[in-house]
Amino acid sequence: MENQVLKALKERRSVRKYKAEQITDAELTAVLEAGTYAATGKGLQDPWIVAVQNEEIKAQLIRMNAEVMGTTGNPYYDAPTIVLVFASAPEQWPNALQDASLVLGNMMLAAHAVGLGSCWINRELQMFSTDEGKALMSRFGLPDGLIGVGALSLGYADGEPRLAKPRKENYYRIVK
Ligand SMILES: Cc1cc2nc3c(=O)[nH]c(=O)nc-3n(C[C@H](O)[C@H](O)[C@H](O)COP(=O)(O)O)c2cc1C
Numbered sequence: 001m002e003n004q005v006l007k008a009l010k011e012r013r014s015v016r017k018y019k020a021e022q023i024t025d026a027e028l029t030a031v032l033e034a035g036t037y038a039a040t041g042k043g044l045q046d047p048w049i050v051a052v053q054n055e056e057i058k059a060q061l062i063r064m065n066a067e068v069m070g071t072t073g074n075p076y077y078d079a080p081t082i083v084l085v086f087a088s089a090p091e092q093w094p095n096a097l098q099d100a101s102l103v104l105g106n107m108m109l110a111a112h113a114v115g116l117g118s119c120w121i122n123r124e125l126q127m128f129s130t131d132e133g134k135a136l137m138s139r140f141g142l143p144d145g146l147i148g149v150g151a152l153s154l155g156y157a158d159g160e161p162r163l164a165k166p167r168k169e170n171y172y173r174i175v176k
Contacts, residue, residue, distance in 0.1 A: 008113050013164060015077075015117025018155035022053065022080045027114050031154065032083070034110030038102040041095030047103045047149070048086040050140045057136070058082055061151075064132065068123040076121055079153030083107060084124060086137065086146040100149035107152055117157030124148030 028051055035049050052058055061082055065075040076082050085103050087096035104120055111118040127133045128148030137146060 008109060010164065011161075012109055012112035013161035014119040015153070015155075015157040015161060016119055017158040018077060018079045018117060018153065019158045020078070020080065021156055023116060023155055027116055028053075028081060028154075030114050031107050031110045031116065031118075034113075035083075035085075035103040035107040038099070038106040040099040040102070041093075044093070044095075044099075046088050046093050046096055047100040048142055048146060049103065049107075050084045050086070050142070051154075052082045052084065053080065060132075060136065061127070064127045064130075065121070065123050068126045075123065076151070076153040077119065079119075079155040081154040082121075083152040083154055085149050085151065086124075086128070086142060087149050089145060089147050092145065096147070097149060104150050104152060111152070111154055115156075116154055117161070118152045118154045121151045121153055124151050 032049055032051060035047075036045070038047075040046055052061065058076070061084075062074050062076055066072055069075055085100045087093070087100040090096045093099075108118045108120065125148050128137055128146075133148065138144075
């Protein structure tokens with residue numbers, strides 16, 4: 001069976017090389033809005049999304065993430081936009097991580113659908129559990145008590161994406 005959504009799901013690949021040019025506001029809004037339409041447990045819309053295009057804050061995020069990794073490179077691959085996703089602590093809301101992960105998934109697919117590249121970037125949990133991370137969350141105007149779940153690097157892909165690896169055998173089974 002083929003349709004545009006199924007095609008996009010199979011074609012999306014993680015992008016790790018970006019053009020310097022910033023994406024348009026319309027493209028960014030389309031991606032963020034797709035995130036807000038992700039299914040959430042009880043329909044509570046628990047996650048929070050922060051798109052960062054500010055150079056000073058991006059530099060801070062790059063440094064904080066690289067510190068967690070123990071490197072000095074750019075874990076966001078020089079993407080012009082970094083999208084952070086936060087959620088309630090799992091002790092407060094058991095579906096917090098699942099909800100936020102689905103928001104990230106929706107946004108990756110939407111990015112591909114509008115011609116952007118993206119890649120899920122980790123380590124936001126550690127970054128935003130520090131005093132510096134908490135101060136940044138407060139600067140973003142987020143409620144207290146949230147955790148960082150993940151981020152997307154977002155921008156125009158520089159180069160053609162590689163093909164998907166073959167799917168593992170027996171990835172799914174149908175029990176009738
Ligand atoms: C939970 C999660 C964490 C990830 N963290 C990173 C990361 O920190 N850096 C990175 O370059 N890619 C990261 N990725 C991207 C995966 O490496 C990528 O999805 C995988 O290699 C499959 O490639 P594809 O997305 O092109 O299908 C992450 C993906 C997921 C789902």
